[in-house]
Amino acid sequence: MEIKDVPDPTAGSGEVVVKLHAAALNHRDLWIKQGKYAGLKFPLIPGSDGAGVIQARGADVDGFTLGDEVIINPSFDWGATESAQGDGFSILGLPRDGTLAESIAVPAAQLAPKPQHLSWSEAAALPLAGLTAYRALFARAQLKANERVLISGVGGGVASFALQYAVAHGARVWVTSSSDEKIARARELGAEGGFNYRQSDWTKSAAAAPGGFDVVVDSAGGDGFGDLIDLCNPGARVVFFGATRGDPSGLPMRKVFWKQLSLFGTTMGSPMDWTAMMRSQVSMEPPLVAARYPPSPRPAARGLALMGAAASSGRSCKNDLNRRARGRRPTLPKHSPAHFFHPTWA
Ligand SMILES: NC(=O)c1ccc[n+]([C@@H]2O[C@H](COP(=O)([O-])OP(=O)(O)OC[C@H]3O[C@@H](n4cnc5c(N)ncnc54)[C@H](OP(=O)(O)O)[C@@H]3O)[C@@H](O)[C@H]2O)c1
Numbered sequence: 001m002e003i004k005d006v007p008d009p010t011a012g013s014g015e016v017v018v019k020l021h022a023a024a025l026n027h028r029d030l031w032i033k034q035g036k037y038a039g040l041k042f043p044l045i046p047g048s049d050g051a052g053v054i055q056a057r058g059a060d061v062d063g064f065t066l067g068d069e070v071i072i073n074p075s076f077d078w079g080a081t082e083s084a085q086g087d088g089f090s091i092l093g094l095p096r097d098g099t100l101a102e103s104i105a106v107p108a109a110q111l112a113p114k115p116q117h118l119s120w121s122e123a124a125a126l127p128l129a130g131l132t133a134y135r136a137l138f139a140r141a142q143l144k145a146n147e148r149v150l151i152s153g154v155g156g157g158v159a160s161f162a163l164q165y166a167v168a169h170g171a172r173v174w175v176t177s178s179s180d181e182k183i184a185r186a187r188e189l190g191a192e193g194g195f196n197y198r199q200s201d202w203t204k205s206a207a208a209a210p211g212g213f214d215v216v217v218d219s220a221g222g223d224g225f226g227d228l229i230d231l232c233n234p235g236a237r238v239v240f241f242g243a244t245r246g247d248p249s250g251l252p253m254r255k256v257f258w259k260q261l262s263l264f265g266t267t268m269g270s271p272m273d274w275t276a277m278m279r280s281q282v283s284m285e286p287p288l289v290a291a292r293y294p295p296s297p298r299p300a301a302r303g304l305a306l307m308g309a310a311a312s313s314g315r316s317c318k319n320d321l322n323r324r325a326r327g328r329r330p331t332l333p334k335h336s337p338a339h340f341f342h343p344t345w346a
Pocket of ligand 1: 026027028031128129132152153154155156157158159176177178179182197219220222224241242243244245266267268307308
């Protein structure tokens with residue numbers, strides 16, 4: 001990874017150029033750097049998440065003006081159906097050049113106004129992970145208030161959003177993590193408890209204390225997936241969007257059918273999911289940001305190393321030019337679960 005001078009982006013028809021104030025890292029950036037992502041092409045400007053100010057407009061751009069503060073939806077060309085993305089779907093930062101740059105040209109349709117109560121780094125941390133967690137919980141698993149939820153690997157970016165959303169929705173949440181500190185932080189954020197998955201008997205504790213779960217959110221996969229199936233209540237929904245630990249060596253089919261479980265795969269989110277998630281932000285606490293780095297290659301590499309070591313609690317934000325915004329945050333209205341009524345439930 002290196003920093004290079006490249007020609008300034010220009011805005012085509014329907015596009016704007018956004019001067020980026022902050023960009024955030026996702027596990028996807030790590031997979032790409034490690035050469036483990038489908039459709040790799042180099043050279044590439046990676047980065048799916050960013051927030052900044054509109055500095056140029058192409059023809060036929062409605063609704064945004066120069067100087068507007070915006071965040072970028074990295075889910076491009078979703079397609080016509082809510083149930084799954086179409087063939088033209090892509091994610092910003094591969095194949096299209098991404099946000100680890102000073103500025104970027106994107107279709108204006110991919111923009112949303114930056115929520116006022118978020119700093120630049122908090123705004124940049126939101127799009128990819130926030131959208132993925134939102135669709136997983138509300139469009140796919142259709143989480144209801146008071147249901148018992150287990151979120152695995154809560155130190156992950158998407159998992160930390162899932163925790164915040166599920167708690168705000170009135171669900172009862174438990175988490176797993178490799179770190180007791182992250183479990184303690186999750187409890188501060190509203191989880192009722194947690195289990196360290198590095199301890200061999202964690203599933204026994206989970207089965208004994210809270211009992212079964214109605215919804216399980218996972219992105220680790222691997223052979224631990226079978227433990228999650230064991231912890232499901234009859235009729236539970238398991239939603240997953242990643243396989244950080246690879247595929248499980250086997251799927252316990254008998255347990256799945258006997259307990260009448262539903263397995264939901266999910267990826268990113270549709271424009272409808274994006275709009276619903278952005279609306280919900282008015283009553284949400286800000287995204288968790290684990291670390292902030294200035295925009296140069298060495299700190300960016302450190303950020304990726306931090307993710308690789310699973311050492312982060314929350315997202316790693318690469319560039320924060322507005323830390324003082326924290327002191328100016330307005331008081332948020334108390335959350336109402338109605339903010340999480342997903343349009344597809346109507
Ligand atoms: N399909 C999609 O649209 C989509 C979108 C976003 C992410 N993803 C995928 O989802 C995964 C997570 O992404 P991310 O950006 O949230 O990653 P991340 O911020 O790097 O977090 C990864 C987390 O995985 C957890 N983990 C590692 N091994 C685990 C295990 N054996 N059991 C339970 N948890 C374990 C760790 O949690 P602790 O630190 O708490 O131990 C770690 O912090 C990646 O595989 C990514 O590619 C897919």
